[in-house]
Amino acid sequence: xxxxxxxxxxxxxxxxxxxxxxxxxxxxxxxxxxxxxxxxxxxxxxxxxxxxxxxxxxxxxxxxxxxxxxxxxxxxxxxxxxxxxxxxxxxxxxxxxxxxxxxxxxxxxxxxxxxxxxxxxxxxxxxxxxxxxxxxxxxxxxxxxxxxxxxxxxxxxxxxxxxxxxxxxxxxxxxxxxxxxxxxxxxxxxxxxxxxxxxxxxxxxxxxxxxxxxxxxxxxxxxxxxxxxxxxxxxxxxxxxxxxxxxxxxxxxxxxxxxxxxxxxxxxxxxxxxxxxxxxxxxxxxxxxxxxxxxxxxxxxxxxxxxxxxxxxxxxxxxxxxxxxxxxxxxxxxxxxxxxxxxxxxxxxxxxxxxxxxxxxxxxxxxxxxxx
Amino acid sequence: xxxxxxxxxxxxxxxxxxxxxxxxxxxxxxxxxxxxxxxxxxxxxxxxxxxxxxxxxxxxxxxxxxxxxxxxxxxxxxxxxxxxxxxxxxxxxxxxxxxxxxxxxxxxxxxxxxxxxxxxxxxxxxxxxxxxxxxxxxxxxxxxxxxxxxxxxxxxxxxxxxxxxxxxxxxxxxxxxxxxxxxxxxxxxxxxxxxxxxxxxxxxxxxxxxxxxxxxxxxxxxxxxxxxxxxxxxxxxxxxxxxxxxxxxxxxxxxxxxxxxxxxxxxxxxxxxxxxxxxxxxxxxxxxxxxxxxxxxxxxxxxxxxxxxxxxxxxxxxxxxxxxxxxxxxxxxxxxxxxxxxxxxxxxxxxxxxxxxxxxxxxxxxxxxxxx
Numbered sequence: 001x002x003x004x005x006x007x008x009x010x011x012x013x014x015x016x017x018x019x020x021x022x023x024x025x026x027x028x029x030x031x032x033x034x035x036x037x038x039x040x041x042x043x044x045x046x047x048x049x050x051x052x053x054x055x056x057x058x059x060x061x062x063x064x065x066x067x068x069x070x071x072x073x074x075x076x077x078x079x080x081x082x083x084x085x086x087x088x089x090x091x092x093x094x095x096x097x098x099x100x101x102x103x104x105x106x107x108x109x110x111x112x113x114x115x116x117x118x119x120x121x122x123x124x125x126x127x128x129x130x131x132x133x134x135x136x137x138x139x140x141x142x143x144x145x146x147x148x149x150x151x152x153x154x155x156x157x158x159x160x161x162x163x164x165x166x167x168x169x170x171x172x173x174x175x176x177x178x179x180x181x182x183x184x185x186x187x188x189x190x191x192x193x194x195x196x197x198x199x200x201x202x203x204x205x206x207x208x209x210x211x212x213x214x215x216x217x218x219x220x221x222x223x224x225x226x227x228x229x230x231x232x233x234x235x236x237x238x239x240x241x242x243x244x245x246x247x248x249x250x251x252x253x254x255x256x257x258x259x260x261x262x263x264x265x266x267x268x269x270x271x272x273x274x275x276x277x278x279x280x281x282x283x284x285x286x287x288x289x290x291x292x293x294x295x296x297x298x299x300x301x302x303x304x305x306x307x308x309x310x311x312x313x314x315x316x317x318x319x320x321x322x323x324x325x326x327x328x329x330x331x332x333x334x335x336x337x338x339x340x341x342x343x344x345x346x347x348x349x350x351x352x353x354x355x356x357x358x359x360x361x362x363x364x365x366x367x368x369x370x371x372x
Numbered sequence: 373x374x375x376x377x378x379x380x381x382x383x384x385x386x387x388x389x390x391x392x393x394x395x396x397x398x399x400x401x402x403x404x405x406x407x408x409x410x411x412x413x414x415x416x417x418x419x420x421x422x423x424x425x426x427x428x429x430x431x432x433x434x435x436x437x438x439x440x441x442x443x444x445x446x447x448x449x450x451x452x453x454x455x456x457x458x459x460x461x462x463x464x465x466x467x468x469x470x471x472x473x474x475x476x477x478x479x480x481x482x483x484x485x486x487x488x489x490x491x492x493x494x495x496x497x498x499x500x501x502x503x504x505x506x507x508x509x510x511x512x513x514x515x516x517x518x519x520x521x522x523x524x525x526x527x528x529x530x531x532x533x534x535x536x537x538x539x540x541x542x543x544x545x546x547x548x549x550x551x552x553x554x555x556x557x558x559x560x561x562x563x564x565x566x567x568x569x570x571x572x573x574x575x576x577x578x579x580x581x582x583x584x585x586x587x588x589x590x591x592x593x594x595x596x597x598x599x600x601x602x603x604x605x606x607x608x609x610x611x612x613x614x615x616x617x618x619x620x621x622x623x624x625x626x627x628x629x630x631x632x633x634x635x636x637x638x639x640x641x642x643x644x645x646x647x648x649x650x651x652x653x654x655x656x657x658x659x660x661x662x663x664x665x666x667x668x669x670x671x672x673x674x675x676x677x678x679x680x681x682x683x684x685x686x687x688x689x690x691x692x693x694x695x696x697x698x699x700x701x702x703x704x705x706x707x708x709x710x711x712x713x714x715x716x717x718x719x720x721x722x723x724x725x726x727x728x729x730x731x732x733x734x735x736x737x738x739x740x741x742x743x744x
Contacts, residue, residue, distance in 0.1 A: 009463060009464060010464065011441070011462065011464035011465055011468070011735065012462060012464075012465075013735075045679055045680075067679070067680045068680065069383070086635070086646075086680060087635045087636060087695075089633055089634070089635040089646070089695055089696055090383065090384060090633045090646075090696065091381060092381060092382065092383035092384075093383055093384075093633075096383070111636050111638045112636065112637070112638060112695055114694070114695035114696065115635075115636075115695060137638065137639060141639045141642065141683075142636075142639065142644060142676070142678065142681055142683060143635070143636035143638055143639065143644050143681065144636075144638055144639070145638055146638060146639070146640075174678070261461055261462045261465075262461070263458070263459045263461040263487075263515070264459060264483055264484065264514075264515035264516075265484070266483045266484060266509065266515055266516055266517055266518060266522075267509060267513045267514065267515065267516070267518070268518075270513065272514060272515045274458075274461070274462075277653075277655070277708055278708065278711055281649075281653070281654070282653070282654075282655045282656070282708070283649070283654045283655075284654070284656045304514070306514065306546070307417055307439070307707060307708065307711075308417075308439045308440065308458060309514055309515065311513075311514060322486070323459075323461055323484055323486040323487060324461055324462065324486065335679055336649055336650065336654070336679065339650055339679075339712070340711070340712075342734045342735055342736050343736075362714045363383065363385075363714055364714050364715075
């Protein structure tokens with residue numbers, strides 16, 4: 001949908017994506033993966049958009065990762081190679097997942113026989129086979145089986161069950177934040193743990209075909225993880241303050257910002273803009289307890305957020321904006337900011353602006369709309 | 373829209389509202405306001421729903437408060453008495469606000485002549501008159517004129533301009549958190565400041581007809597603020613951990629929770645549920661750095677949030693949930709949690725469940741949908 005949108009006049013707050021930067025980000029991941037014999041299966045939770053998922057696939061991504069039934073439904077029209085990196089617990093969720101088009105090679109991650117049994121039974125009833133990745137806890141303490149023995153037991157149960165195929169393992173090392181001595185140690189330990197897991201499973205006749213990991217903070221170190229076959233990094237398509245803070249992105253890789261308007265300069269040393277927590281999200285990440293910064297003035301930070309107000313701190317700058325001026329704000333965490341938007345405005349280098357739908361937002365079947 | 377929804381089977385995460393508690397909350401505010409000669413003009417940012425706005429008006433609220441053009445458009449079908457508690461800065465925003473039905477008695481808050489001039493010009497061009505409340509900073513340092521002299525100057529400019537009517541003043545004392553010695557002092561200072569403001573304006577022939585304030589944390593102390601005519605408290609319709617923490621609500625006033633399903637118990641001492649930051653919001657408020665707690669087990673807290681995972685800490689409880697169990701989680705800040713939902717499920721005491729649309733979500737004209 002290309003419309004005559006003018007970023008100088010469009011109502012704010014509005015989410016803007018630099019199309020060239022986004023494409024360069026995608027190409028860089030694909031090139032890195034190609035160099036190291038990895039596949040990129042991007043998590044689309046970051047953008048929730050068919051348009052951007054297609055771009056990733058066109059540029060070389062191998063399949064997509066999703067977290068919710070709605071994301072899976074939406075993305076099943078874009079690829080037949082889907083990984084639901086989430087345990088399909090609950091009748092309603094399972095029913096939707098098993099109702100995906102039969103053409104979809106669906107893989108799901110799970111960490112217990114409590115999830116496996118209804119999945120296998122449902123798959124049999126639906127007349128389909130679902131791939132299973134055994135989810136392994138590598139230290140985040142969120143989900144995942146604990147250690148090699150548990151992994152073997154669950155993989156054996158998967159291999160023995162009808163309706164499901166054992167396809168490998170999956171982990172999420174969200175506790176390793178990028179670079180630095182602690183992270184070096186973390187990556188080394190992770191690599192050792194994954195190798196031990198793979199060896200243990202192989203010795204039990206359960207060699208994993210897929211070893212799925214790779215987050216944006218550790219993206220560029222994925223080749224250090226022995227035996228990894230794919231990376232699921234999603235944030236890297238846009239990047240954010242957090243990716244910058246951990247060294248996973250550079251200034252010129254920041255593709256996403258929230259366009260905002262200065263609505264008040266009444267308070268000395270501050271300016272109020274119309275991007276608040278309902279546009280940026282008030283996540284306490286990305287440095288020094290602030291909630292965002294200007295794209296073009298990294299020293300001007302969002303020091304307070306109400307729902308519809310963001311407060312720029314002007315103490316450290318000579319810049320003095322006026323009411324009506326427009327600014328672009330980089331959020332701490334891009335995925336949750338995108339999730340708050342109605343659409344993305346993709347801006348080309350020539351100034352053209354393309355409105356992109358976020359079809360994967362929301363949770364209900366069909367259009368992600370209220371009241372249904 | 374009453375449908376046969378079963379909270380035992382509905383897909384999670386889902387936002388649930390206890391209808392009796394919600395109605396009791398509304399009745400309590402109306403009774404308090406009646407007792408003290410105040411009007412309640414609830415901010416609908418909390419619920420964004422026509423259904424709930426109508427309930428508030430039916431029970432005795434006097435008009436509604438909104439923050440965005442979209443909220444104003446949606447609520448203009450529910451009442452003719454609207455306050456936009458936000459400066460209408462920017463052509464696109466101003467055009468939508470001035471395009472509200474002519475039957476709407478529209479009042480807007482502003483703090484500068486930079487906002488006033490285009491508003492007055494636009495109102496004249498649209499052939500309507502817009503009420504203006506001069507927004508005053510009472511210590512939050514967000515927006516608002518600084519002190520009596522500035523307020524008089526702006527009120528004079530409003531009174532002198534065609535297309536707008538001077539109607540009074542508005543403030544937001546978001547820095548006062550409820551009860552306690554510091555808050556007692558804060559309320560006393562606020563009352564003195566508001567009285568001085570009113571006296572100063574009256575002496576200049578600009579007595580404010582409306583003195584609009586009152587947030588949920590200080591709601592029950594609104595009568596201590598001399599000269600206040602209306603309270604805008606919105607959160608009080610549902611309440612949340614923050615309202616509890618500052619003493620503005622009791623356990624039995626918690627009307628909102630997020631219904632979630634346990635998806636993993638693989639990690640010792642924890643349980644993972646499917647309500648993450650995209651259902652609860654990861655706002656660092658409401659106590660001890662955690663992000664929510666179970667409605668029925670206050671000692672079980674959400675200690676970590678990913679986008680689609682919430683981690684319950686089981687260290688302080690004997691309760692051991694199983695995969696598939698359902699829980700209800702009270703968020704820190706209800707307004708931003710509601711803003712993440714597709715709909716609200718209103719549960720009656722008899723177990724009936726009503727799906728309620730959130731028409732005021734999003735920012736685009738018409739349905740709050742992506743891609744338009």
